[in-house]
Structures are given as C-alpha cells and as structure tokens.
Amino acid sequence: MGMIDFQEKSDLVSMPKVKTSRKVTDRVVKVVIIAFFGLALLPLISLLTTVITRGVGRFDPTFFSSSMRGVVGAGGGAVHAIWGTLLITGTALIISAPIGIAAAVYLVEYGRGKLAKLLTFLVDVMTGIPSIVAGLFAYAVFSIILGPGTRSGVAGSIALSLLMIPVVIRSSEEMLRLVPGEQREAAIALGSPKYRSIWRVILPAAAPGIVSGVMLGICRIIGETAPLLLVAGFTDSMNLNVFDGRMATLPVFIYSQWQNKGTDSVAYEGRAWSAALMLIGIVLIMNIAAKLIAARTQKVR
C-alpha cells in the first residue's frame, strides 16, 4: 500500500493540483490585507496633503526671515519659533544623549542585581510620564531655584529631556544587547580593559542603531507643546539665549496662532499651517540625516 502510494506520488503527472478553494482564500486574504494597509495609510496621506496645501501659502521668505514682533494681521513669520525649536531641542539632545547612552551601557555591560532592576523599572515608569507632568516638574525646579514664574529655553529642554531620556535608554539598550557576546570576548581576550572594549568595540558596533534611537527620541519631543507652553512660554520676538527669557517654539507658535486669531483670521491660520509644514520638514530632515550618519558609520563592510 505505502509503496504503491509513494510510486504514484513520485510521478509528476499525478501530483494533485492546487485546490480552487485554497486559491480563492489566498486571494481574499491578500485583498483584505491590502485594504487594511490602505486604510492605515489614508489618514497619513490626508494629513500630509492638507498640511502641504494649506501650509505652502505662507512658506515664503518673510516667514523664514521675520518674527512676529509688532505684527498684527498679515505678514510676519516664524523665524523666532524655528530657532527656538532648534535650540531647545538641541539642548535637550545634548542633555539626553549622554545620560541615556551611559545608562544603557550601564544596564547592558555592568548592571547586575537590584540597582539594574530598579533602573529598568524607573525607565519604564518614565516612559509613561505625561508630558505636561514633565513640564510641571521643570517649572517647579526652576521656580525653586530661580524664583517663581521663571521661564527659559533651558527649562523647556529639561522638561523635554525627561521625555527623551527613557526613549534613548530603551533603544540604545536594545542595540547594545544586539552586539554579539563574541565581540566582547574577542576584545577582553586581547587584553583590553572593559571600559576600552566598550568604547572601541561595543559602542562602534551599536552606533548606527544608537543614532537612529536618538533620532527617534528627538522626533518624540520635537512636537511637544504642553510642557513648553508652561516653562518656555511664548514670545513674538527672537530670543537666541536658552538661559534667559521666554522662547517661542514651532508647536507653541502653531497653538498660539490658532488660538488667538485676530480679525484677519486667514493670516493667522496660514502661519499656523506653514509652521506645521516646517515642523514636519524638520523631522523629515532629521530622519534623512540619521540614515546618512548610520550609513557612514557602517562604511567598513
């Protein structure tokens, strides 16, 4: 019986054809999956087209060269908010990246026992902190140190760092864990102290992933509005000093333009949309930059 079956099956002509029902199921599932993919893409496409069509109107030289100082109605621009966003986010990056990467190195390379578990737990908790709470924290800290109601760009950076650090720790941790143990052993067996093997072997191997993790962190914070409204405040004028005075940022600029439309509401809405387009543009440029940096660090292959 078994022998005969085997001989029949080994004959290609008598191989069973694919059942029609299976073909149909395959087709149906494929269509459903593509439909859901399209559904997920729809809001994104809609968002992009809306922002571009409405934002392109005020995407002019004036928008990038003047602030809102003394502007009522049409005209004016967001150069102060663009600089504010770049400075506050940049400062947050300078604070978060070293702390986040160092914490990840500790967790992966040194962390044993209770302290590491506690740190992991705290990172998890920090990931869930509502951004307004981070803002209140920074507000409180600066009020205690510099007196109530103090507003500055660096206070905003610290609030944003609270949101960014857990993202950097988590992603860097994962990237460091991906570096094979063999690499660590190879370095140690060559007579390398641990710190030097981390610096010269493990961090370079994880660098592309760490860079994209940091960029992910920036994307997380660059659109934050609530904490900046609290601690960096808002101004119509240019302020390039993160340590002194209120500082405008793009998200807060969008909010205030939309919220305080004057009689010429079209002008205010136009500026808000253009600022939104600019914000998306910055995130896009960041992403491309991250990819380029990652490709550069990986060139030896």
Added chain:
Amino acid sequence: MMTLTTTEKTTFTASKISVSNFSAYYGRFHAIKDINMVVEPRAVTALIGPSGCGKSTMLRSINRMHETLPGARVEGSIRLGAIDLYGADVDPVAVRERIGMVFQRPNPFPTMSIKENVLSGVRLQGNRIGKSDGDDLVEMSLRAANLWDSVKDQLAKGGASLSGGQQQRLCIARAIAVKPDVLLMDEPCSALDPISTAAIEELIANLRREYTVVIVTHNMQQAQRVSDTTAFFHIDGPGLPGRLVECGATTELFSNPKESATADYIAGRFG
C-alpha cells in the same frame, strides 16, 4: 625592525605553564576538578575529550576568561613560569595581554577594516602605534598568519568581508600582533571547511616555533597531526566534574594509552 612604542615588556617566553590542584565552577556546578598538568613551552598541547568534559573551561581558565562569566570561580593555581596567574595582586587584564586566544567561531571586529583588526589588540591595550610601525606590524602579523598574500591589496576592506577560514587567520594575526607568550585556541577549526582547516593546522605547526600553543579539539586526528603533547579529559557521569585522565606525548598517548578510558575514547567507543 619594528618596535612597539610601549614600555618593553618583561618576557615570559619559554616559560612553562603549571596547573596544580585546579578546579573551576559555574555557580554551583563543578566543571573541572583537581587538574594537575604541565604545558611545555614552544610546543603544541592538545586538550581532547568528549563534549562537556571541561576542556574548554580548562583552556579559558589559563587566560582568566573563565571568570568573566557570571558566577564563575576557580580554586587552585595556574603558573606561567614563576608567576601565579591567579595571585592576589595579578591583574587579569595583564594576564590576557600575554596569553592570547582564538575562538571557535571567527570573530573579527565587523566595524574595523582588516588592518584595524590586526592593530586592534595594540590599541585595545591602550598603546599608540605610529603609521610605519603599524604598517610593519600588520604585514608581519598577517604573514605569520599566512594571510598577507591574499589580503595585502585590500587591507582597508572590512574584516567581516573575508571567507570563514580567512577570518580565522585574521583572528590569529590579531592575537599574535600583540606578541603574546602563549596562544590558546578553542576548537579553532570546527566552524571551517577541510581546506581552511588544513591551512590553520599548517599555521599552528609554524606558530609552535615561537609560541606556546594550547589547542582544544574534539577531532582526534587533528590532535595527532598538530600536537606534541595531548591531555585527555573525561567526565565520569552527568553532573560530575570533568577530570584529567592522562597527559603525555601525543604519539605515546595514542599508540599506548595508560588508562582504559583513554583507550576507549581514542578507539571511538564513546564520545
């Protein structure tokens, strides 16, 4: 001649390794027990035995790599010449500077070029090396690893771009570039094809003129081809520690084993 721009290191060359009453543990697990053996300088010593008999643990204990695993610890002593490698004031990093290691799977650093891989040991030990000295050292090490002729025109390419056998020779070049006294090899051919294996074995035959080589292998033919001395490790049962059954000149151990366990193993009756 090339000179390393470091303080001249006192050399242990031609010092024998003496292992006495040595035990190693992984947490509660007793991996090897009461090992006593002597590794002759400038010769090849093979550690053979069935899987799990502790031969790799023995090897990794010689350059204090064993203790880098969580929960690992040792008892007894291993001496290189007159120096107790496990002495209280001995820095394990200094031990590893003098006792190099080649692993089972080739593990060149993927972020470094071939040249940087060869120089990585010098740099990881915290030494700076000038360009011409570096070039000399790269050529010398790659020649010693029989790899120079095939990679001399592509030194800037990534170390991971080579074939498996070439990668392993690159790892050997990397290990000997720091001028160790002893070279430990943990089944260096088990991930390689027969042709690459033959190349590595030929290399080992050359290396023994300058280095003390200890090689772990589960290939008995390989042990006979490359080694001067063979040590046979064995476990008496699951969960029990590995022990050294006998150690002697390779030709003698394979032709005229003293212990019946050795005879059974080399005859292929188990393992």
